[in-house]
Amino acid sequence: MRDHLAFRLAYRGTAFKGFQFQKNVVTIQAKVEEAFARYFKESRRVHFGSRTDAGVHAYDHFVYFPKAFELYTALGVSKRKSFLSSLNFMLGNDIRIWEFGRLSSNFNVMEDIVSKSYSYFILSSPVEDPILTEYFHWIRHSLNLRAMRKAQRQILGTHNFACFAKSSGVSVRNSERGTTRRIYKASIVSRLHPQMKIGQILEFKFEGSGFLRHMVRNMVGTLVQVGEGKGTNIKSILRSGSRLEAGPNLPANSLFLTGTKIRAGLYAPLRPQTE
Amino acid sequence: MRDHLAFRLAYRGTAFKGFQFQKNVVTIQAKVEEAFARYFKESRRVHFGSRTDAGVHAYDHFVYFPKAFELYTALGVSKRKSFLSSLNFMLGNDIRIWEFGRLSSNFNVMEDIVSKSYSYFILSSPVEDPILTEYFHWIRHSLNLRAMRKAQRQILGTHNFACFAKSSGVSVRNSERGTTRRIYKASIVSRLHPQMKIGQILEFKFEGSGFLRHMVRNMVGTLVQVGEGKGTNIKSILRSGSRLEAGPNLPANSLFLTGTKIRAGLYAPLRPQTE
Incomplete structure (x- = not known):
């Protein structure tokens, strides 16, 4: 072959x-x-x-x-x-x-993509950044990082993610695996804006077996609600399987597909060298 | 008053x-x-x-x-x-x-701006980055970082920077201080491209008493020549006072005014707080 x-x-x-x-x-x-x-x-x-x-x-x-x-x-x-x-x-x-x-x-x-990684970038600051704005979702107020991290840990593991999929879920016909996925890693990297010295730059990172349409943007939208002090319970949202229970779908411009892991031994890069 | x-x-x-x-x-x-x-x-x-x-x-x-x-x-x-x-x-x-x-x-x-800082960003990589391209000057080949750092140190201190000014220099009429400036700090921060894992992201940093028109872009253009192995001698370029001796003027889109230091005691910020 x-x-x-x-x-x-x-x-x-x-x-x-x-x-x-x-x-x-x-x-x-x-x-x-x-x-x-x-x-x-x-x-x-x-x-x-x-x-x-x-x-x-x-x-x-x-x-x-x-x-x-x-x-x-x-x-x-x-x-x-x-x-x-x-x-x-x-x-x-x-x-x-x-x-x-x-x-x-x-x-x-379907079998040999071990995982995919996504990052969602948020600037949480009283002042927007005119330079980063193409790639960062701006939220004017501060967010409770500890609460968001605690909620994000409940996403780890294997779940039916129908609640975070576009509309009420993806039909099984469109996806061999239905709406069940496994999240291996999830974290939030936070740092002070390096130039403006006000506001936090937040990177919401996810690595998983796969992601449904809008899933990352809906998960981050839900975590932001948690960070805003709304009493959102991730476990019960996951159990409900209902898109209506989860938070808003955040804009696409701040989402990056950052990694695709291929099962070892199948892919051999011919990496270009700097001349 | x-x-x-x-x-x-x-x-x-x-x-x-x-x-x-x-x-x-x-x-x-x-x-x-x-x-x-x-x-x-x-x-x-x-x-x-x-x-x-x-x-x-x-x-x-x-x-x-x-x-x-x-x-x-x-x-x-x-x-x-x-x-x-x-x-x-x-x-x-x-x-x-x-x-x-x-x-x-x-x-x-004229007296109470202690220093200004500029950063010039270069991506030195065989492959351009379609996301950073608005703010990074792309150079396809690799650059000798050690040689550039050595050359950059010769810019430190007080010099007549006419050679790095727009055209043949700024007339004294246009600038009370003529073309003499003092560079307090100069460095190059280098790191592997965090996502593409090929190529280097370089930040050329300068802090000085002031900068002539095009001065940073011309200095970085000259340092890049050094990094390319061209036998450029910064000391003799400075002594010559001639724009023709220095390297090319690099594009404006990769230059950032990153800092303005005001003499202590004169400025009191009313910093906005995150709500």
Whole structure:
């Protein structure tokens, strides 16, 4: 069986109508397939294990073109050297492949993505930051960090996350695994704004087996309610399975897909070296 | 004598044609004066000790309205409480006052600004970052950090910086102090790109008595040449006094005015508290 050609993508979500192909709009999938087709002069569908929503950014979106590794190996030495920069040139300014590699033909997208990580960024400050504003959700008041951390720990482990999914939940037809996911790690990194010296920069971090649509934004929206002193009980929200029990869906512009872990032994990066 | 009303400003330089008032274009000065006039229903000129060029950003630009502190004290309690957010609302999205305070009428802009700090941000990486690109100058190759640090130390102290000024230097008429400045501190902070794990994020930091037009961008342009292994000698460039000897002027979008130190005892902030 022929191996796959895999890419790790970084992109600025603001420039796209989300990841997945849709007719007549600019999506990340469409851009990546278009660049591939221009470079190799043949059309292929890209495969992926994550679909970021419109406006969500990524530093580590893992995608692959099935059985395409041989297209890369067939290139001459000088084409292999410039492969990454040529493809990146074709992708325009808002997407970058920062690593590519060989992915085993044994890879199974449902089983071999060990985890994904997301970060949600909030500036909690009486004054907004005009420079960070594209990537930070601004909350004018201060938040109770201790209460939010305590609530966030209740998200750890395996749960039915229907309450945090878009609308009343994802139908089982749309997702083989239904709405059950496992959260391995969750934390909140907090620091004083390094320049303005007022307000806190908060990074809500999650690593899990997978995430439903809007799940991170809804979880952070619920944790913010806790931080505001509203008597929100995460355990009972999870048990209820109802979207109506959870907090508001926060804006997409402050969410980043930051990591995709692949089962060891299946993926070998050909990391570009600084010249 | 009546005290001044001082503001510390943060702004996204991309949105403006520089700091200083010019007819028919949007500048930071114009915006700040306009907001002041709308709020207090009286027109005043703002005073300042720094003029950032078009595209340069700031986290700590210190400005003041002469003899205007009494306008603030004359406000009622509830107006004083909402003072900062009302003014910020009038400033639009790209400028924020994050601190205001009382500045002594003894303040002298030429003598009592102890130092200013600037930072210039470079991403040295084989792959550009589509998210940081608005604020980082991208250099595709790696740079010799040790050589740049050694060269940067030669900038420390008092020098005639004509070689790093715009064109062949600033005429004495335009600047009371001519082209001599003192650099107190200079350093380069380097770290691996925290997300992409390839490439270095470099922050070139300078603290000095003052800076000529284009001076930081020209100094960093010259240090980058050193980092590229070009046999640039900072001491002889400084001695030459010639702009032609120094390196290229780097783009404005990666430069930040990060600090303004006021002589102790002259300025008392009324710092907004997180609600």
